[in-house]
Amino acid sequence: MSRLGEYSPYLALLLVGFLPNEIWRALGLVLARGLNEKSEIVMWSRAVATAILAGVIAKLILFPSGELIAIPLAVRVIAAACGFAAFVGVRRSLLAGVAVAEAVLILGGYLSGH
Numbered sequence: 001m002s003r004l005g006e007y008s009p010y011l012a013l014l015l016v017g018f019l020p021n022e023i024w025r026a027l028g029l030v031l032a033r034g035l036n037e038k039s040e041i042v043m044w045s046r047a048v049a050t051a052i053l054a055g056v057i058a059k060l061i062l063f064p065s066g067e068l069i070a071i072p073l074a075v076r077v078i079a080a081a082c083g084f085a086a087f088v089g090v091r092r093s094l095l096a097g098v099a100v101a102e103a104v105l106i107l108g109g110y111l112s113g114h
Contacts, residue, residue, distance in 0.1 A: 075108030 035042050060068065061076045068076070083101025090096035 071105065071109045072112050075105065075112060079105035079108060 032042070057080065061080055062073075064071070064076065079101045082104045083097045086100035087093060087097030
């Protein structure tokens with residue numbers, strides 16, 4: 001098998017999943033450069049983005065799929081709460097929030113036998 005054949009799934013993921021999304025993100029950065037952060041449209045956009053993210057997180061916690069189904073609901077809720085506490089406690093650090101939530105989720109899954 002050729003080298004390209006081995007990496008074709010990753011190439012497809014890059015071309016179909018990553019690059020189209022990045023084009024829109026870059027365009028958004030260029031277009032939003034002159035906007036006032038306190039303007040109504042920016043605050044509305046931020047609120048919509050936050051609501052969508054909250055909905056996705058709630059769906060993952062309450063209606064999981066794949067391997068996440070094996071993790072008990074209580075562990076998923078506790079992991080989300082710990083992640084949020086870390087996010088707020090470490091000066092709104094996204095990295096801290098995600099790392100703590102993932103660590104609690106992994107530890108909780110391990111301790112619950114999954």
